[in-house]
Amino acid sequence: MAKSLLLISRQSPWSGPGAREALDIVLAGGAFDLPIGLLFLDDGLFQLSAGQNAKALQQKDLSANLQALPMFGVEDLFVCADSAAERGIATDALTLDALKVLGAADIAALIDRYDQVITL
């Protein structure tokens, strides 16, 4: 059986290529049909904020890549409730559907459930 991978994405979308490169690992794994989960933690939640204007920063929009996750077979998508609360982000306003909102204890159990973990 294929080993499962949890990618923990902690970087805001416009602080450099980090968030995009983290997402690329997930999309590549999805393309290979591997069991992959994606947890948005800390500033990573800003990747899911609605109404972003990448053009104003002369950046390429990340949201199209994020919306492609289900098409790549990546459906285990999680956000950290504490990270949202700390940043005043309402989790029901985030731009991805089917996000599971997890508390700290749930996240510990989530990490435990996966074979391998990458935090970026």
Add this chain to the structure above:
Amino acid sequence: MKFAIALFSAAHAPSSRRALLFAQAALAGGHEIVRLFFYQDGVYNADNSIVTPQDEQDLPRQWRTFVSDHQLDGVVCIAAALRRGVLNAEEAQRYQRSAISVEAPWALSGLGQLHDAIQDADRLICFGGA
């Protein structure tokens, strides 16, 4: 135990040094390293154009020697490397750039090599992530 090692930090970051020390210790302990995968700023660890002052640790050279001596599979993510100007001869020619800064023992390849190593290894050990 079979380890896959992923490195995300630049050549002079303490975490890149820890990655090398871990890799050396793993082999010394009789373990196997199925692949080293350099991603994000980790690609700079394979950059042979980095010049380190004489009284400092030359990490790119130490990585190169380590990988050559043990004939390890050292893979540098091609997309991350291109973005950072770390090119081998083939890519320098393809994009018509004058600087070639990656050679053997390093191979430029895609993220599939990371997933492949993750599947192959008992443990994935990451250094220099966020």
